Amino acid sequence: MKFLLIDRIVDLEPGRRIVAYKALSLAEEYLADHFPSFPVLPGVLMLEAMVQASAWLVRVSLDFAPGLVLLKEARNVTYKSFLAPGQVLRIESVCQELAPAQSQFSAVGQVEGREVVKGRLTLRHLNLADTDPSLADIDARNRAHMRALFDRLAARSAGLGEQAVAAPRMPAL
Amino acid sequence: MRWIWIDRFDEFVPGQRAVAVKNVSLAEEHLHDHFPGYPLMPASLLVEGMAQTAGILVGEVRQFSEKVILAKVKRATFHQIVRPGDQVRHEAVIEQISAAAAATTGRIWRGQELIGEVDLVFSHIDQNLSGLEFPEENFVFTAQFLELLKTYRRNPTESIRL
Amino acid sequence: MPTPGRAEIFQKVRETLVDALSVEEDEVTEEAVLTTDLGAESIDFLDIVFRLEKAFNIKIPQEELIPRDILSNADYVENRKLNATGIQALKAAMPHADLSAFEKDPDIDKISDVFTVGTIVNFVQAKLAAQS
Numbered sequence: 001m002k003f004l005l006i007d008r009i010v011d012l013e014p015g016r017r018i019v020a021y022k023a024l025s026l027a028e029e030y031l032a033d034h035f036p037s038f039p040v041l042p043g044v045l046m047l048e049a050m051v052q053a054s055a056w057l058v059r060v061s062l063d064f065a066p067g068l069v070l071l072k073e074a075r076n077v078t079y080k081s082f083l084a085p086g087q088v089l090r091i092e093s094v095c096q097e098l099a100p101a102q103s104q105f106s107a108v109g110q111v112e113g114r115e116v117v118k119g120r121l122t123l124r125h126l127n128l129a130d131t132d133p134s135l136a137d138i139d140a141r142n143r144a145h146m147r148a149l150f151d152r153l154a155a156r157s158a159g160l161g162e163q164a165v166a167a168p169r170m171p172a173l
Numbered sequence: 174m175r176w177i178w179i180d181r182f183d184e185f186v187p188g189q190r191a192v193a194v195k196n197v198s199l200a201e202e203h204l205h206d207h208f209p210g211y212p213l214m215p216a217s218l219l220v221e222g223m224a225q226t227a228g229i230l231v232g233e234v235r236q237f238s239e240k241v242i243l244a245k246v247k248r249a250t251f252h253q254i255v256r257p258g259d260q261v262r263h264e265a266v267i268e269q270i271s272a273a274a275a276a277t278t279g280r281i282w283r284g285q286e287l288i289g290e291v292d293l294v295f296s297h298i299d300q301n302l303s304g305l306e307f308p309e310e311n312f313v314f315t316a317q318f319l320e321l322l323k324t325y326r327r328n329p330t331e332s333i334r335l
Numbered sequence: 336m337p338t339p340g341r342a343e344i345f346q347k348v349r350e351t352l353v354d355a356l357s358v359e360e361d362e363v364t365e366e367a368v369l370t371t372d373l374g375a376e377s378i379d380f381l382d383i384v385f386r387l388e389k390a391f392n393i394k395i396p397q398e399e400l401i402p403r404d405i406l407s408n409a410d411y412v413e414n415r416k417l418n419a420t421g422i423q424a425l426k427a428a429m430p431h432a433d434l435s436a437f438e439k440d441p442d443i444d445k446i447s448d449v450f451t452v453g454t455i456v457n458f459v460q461a462k463l464a465a466q467s
Contacts, residue, residue, distance in 0.1 A: 031176075032176075033175055036315060037308050043246075044218065044221040044243075047220065048215060051216075074249045075246075076247065077245065078245045106357075128211060141210050145210075245382055271381075294385070
């Protein structure tokens, strides 16, 4: 699978808050195992979506300085309901603390207005060059890759804002 | 890709403790996005490996007659990153179990190094009045999980000679 | 061994709730409602029960905290609300809880909202007293 758990970023206030979506499709192959006859997004992928949304906020807020943004600790991640194919998970992550090497978030996932998951996250931000200067080129490639990916994920057509998602500009067939 | 995040059981003490191993390989597609140029095992998938190890341990207590699902991650703390070529061990222990739920603690090891700690709460969804609809049959404990346990019990040390 | 006093029980209960719900110590007051004030979900109740069992070395059978048998008894329930007899039965089964607000709208799906921090402390205190 492509390990991208965020499909679109719809709102972002640097240092404060991000809103992003993950759409679930029956085409995602792991669903055949989770579960047979009852396909639902695995709970840990809801967690990963919350981590990735928060990581995007870190990258943008720090101008893409860290090459790697990783989960250090998740706390009290509670699951209330399921997400089925055809539904969209709306993640809202609020930043409680942001330092150059670490950040804390309180994140919530909703489906059709109902809360399905919430949790607290601590992320670590680092560059490989911090421990091995010869890997600085990998950091640089990661940073560039992430900048390009961010541009694709952020709804730029009508500026950031949830209204932008309702009316995407599509090429005519 | 298959949704199975453990490869083999190394220990299984019913109702108490289980240890399962997971090999991390560059053949796994998700590593190529996480991250390009520096693949490392996502923490969330290490949580899943522990959830599968602990979930089977909990499910086995009632012979897999109930659907046991992950309901809460009390905490998942990571101290090291895990890279292709590594083998991690998920060591899960049942702390408490009731009709409605079970609480487990777990540690993830790479050799002697502690990679992380993962403490979970599982819910027996047939017992919990969640008001949600789901199928009758036990879709949670699929053949691939039951077979992992079966092959552990039958051949803990023997191997097939060619 | 002497049973702990209420203040000591409160402190341990507070610590448990801070850990289980990611809330601040000062949010955990006697009157704080676990669901509406502290954000507890039904899975959190199961987690909290396990933690209390461990912290106080007691066993908490599910029916003692929330008597599901009363809430699912056809004689006591009409349209998912408890009738007068049901409410009397509930009061007898839940001496640890203040049911005065619940009585005004005895919706069985909202039973969890009766639990304040004080309710939990009362329950643990009674359990420990019964044990000694």
